[in-house]
Amino acid sequence: MKMQTIFSKLCGSLPALFVAMTVALPVLAVNPVPGTPQQHPILLQNALVHTVVDAEPKVQDVLLVDGKIAAIGPQLQVPVGAELHDLTGKHLYPGLIALINQLGLIEVEAVRATRDDRETSNTNPDLRVEVAFNADSVVIPTIRSNGFSHSLIYPSGAMITGRSALMQLDGWNWQDALVQSDVGLHINWPSMTIRTGWRASQSPDKQREQQQQQLQQLHRYFEQAHAYFKAEQAGLNHGLDSRWHRMLPFFKGELPLFVHADDPRQIRQAMLLAKHYQARLVIVGGRDSWRMADELATANVDVIYTAPFGLPTRGDEAYDQAFAAPGILRDAGVRLALSLDGFWDTRNLVFASGHVTRYGLSQTDALKALTLDAARIAGVADRLGSIEVGKSASLVVSDGDIFDYLGHRVERMWIDGRTVDLDNRHKQLHRRYQQRYQQ
Secondary structure, three states, X not given: OHHHHHHHHHHHHHHHHHHHHHHHHHHXXXXXXXXXXXXXXXXXXXXXXXXXXXXXXXXXXXXXXXXXXXXXXXXXXXXXXXXXXEOOOOEEEEOEEEEEEOEOOEOOOOOXXXXXXXXXXXXXXXXXXXXXXXXXXXXXXXXXXXXXXXXXXXXXXXXXXXXXXXXXXXOOOHHHXXXXXXXXXXXXXXXXXXXXXXXXXOOHHHHHHHHHHHHHHHHHHHHHHHHHHHHHHOOOOOOOOHXXXXXXXXXXXXXXXXXXXXXXXXXXXXXXXXXXXXXXEEEEEOOOHHHHHHXXXXXXXXXXXXXOXXXXXXXXXXXXXHHXXXXXXXXXXXXXXXXXXXXXXXXXXXXXXXXXXXXXXXXXXXXHXXXXXXHHHHOOOOOOOOOOOOOEOOEEEEOOOOOOOOOOOEEEEEEOOEEOOXXXXXXXXXXXXXXXXXX
């Protein structure tokens, strides 16, 4: 009888509990709802437009129609039914592109269950990183709020880690967010550094032996994959090896090679491999790439530099060597993008880019490194990276210089013409505790 009474009370309280939970849902909600497709023309008026392709920004209007940039110029005619935005005194930029990160693959770095950024074996060229992308990550809106509309995500791992994908940052799921798959084949090049002193767990000779073994193993993987490619061309393959099959585009010259390397020895070895297989090479990391800037420029090797906030790597280097490296590379003619490899720290990339402009990289080239040159490296410059007629209406508005810590304030964003909600977890917590202190 007592059990029946308890059960009746529980059942009777369910409607009230359901109502309470329903009311609380908006409070518990974190991520904003993705924007809806553009339904009518949007006219952005009187903005200081940083097209990237023009030498200097100009005060102009920009018309967005069906997710594309339809017109640019002063005092454009207002289309019927257009949504108007007066951006007088505001800066209008292309949506920033963050290359090389694991945004949406890691939620809490210290919690293994929230990480989907790597596989355990050495050879994963068939790995499609986009299927692991979590469009509901609470980290994404914090990155978006600093002006980033797109992100190039990649898988980590031991050697051949898989293929990267370019994602837009306002999607319901990975299919919705995917812009370009198979951007590049990623390799962690074997280390050439010999550790000494208390940090060394093995003798220098043993370390050199292991490094040579790893390097030989990497070359064997490519030799096996190339043999599979030749057999495929000759019609001699009677079975499917998913790993080597996914490398067929690489040997056809359709899939660039993204090599994660810092040391000049690693970079030169990667250049030899790329030359042997006639592949386009992109160096990721590139801490010491400034030491061989002319070689990289001559070989048309792109660099995604990941240490704009870096410290000196050697005792005889200047304190600002890492800050000056982007300017040295650009002056030599190397196509350059900037990155902060990781996930949550990507939001600071825009400030890191502004930081290096004080050490040799021009403001124009810093903007290109996060827009047009980043789009070129990712192979999507026909769609993204600049404010030009026919390109994606992926734009960001800042009240002040977007690279300036103090002046930067992103106020609006559109991705493919969709209005993006720039709320995020940080802003929600700020509003919450602001109310607490006002009580």
